Amino acid sequence: MKTNGSAVWSGGIKDGKGAISSQSGALKEYPYGFASRFEGKPGTNPEELIGAAHAGCFTMALSLILGEAGLTAEKMETKADVTLEKQEEGFAITAVHLTLQAKIPGADEAKFQELAAKAKAGCPVSKLLKADITLDATLL
DSSP states (O other), X not given: OOOOEEXXXXXXXXXXXXXXXXXXXXXXXXXXXXXXXXXXXXXXXXXXXXXXXXXXXHHHHHHHHHHHTTXXXXXXXXXXXXXXXXXXXXXXXXXXXEEEEEEOTTOOXXXXXXXXXXXXXXXXXXXXXXXXXEEEXXXX
């Protein structure tokens, strides 16, 4: 499977403006720029999109792993906090912290933690990132 995303940019780093699009059309010329990335202004940024992708990938992976264990989630909610830090040669994503809250009928705490860790390790986005990935999983 192959899919794609695209970006356009005009101007300099601080005064320029960009737009991000996805093949599916879920994002179509969605604005991004220096202000949305570093100053908390409206728009998106690459780290936010990576966080959303990681949360989605991990949660789907856990759904698969739960199914293999004979369990089905009533609800899972995952947040991915992405840390971007300045380093000697520019910026790098240095960490992702996944926070999961899940309601899974029939799951005990030990099995839940085991399966969540397995999903974290097996998620394709986790495998892609060279960041330190941590997980806090709460069974409701």
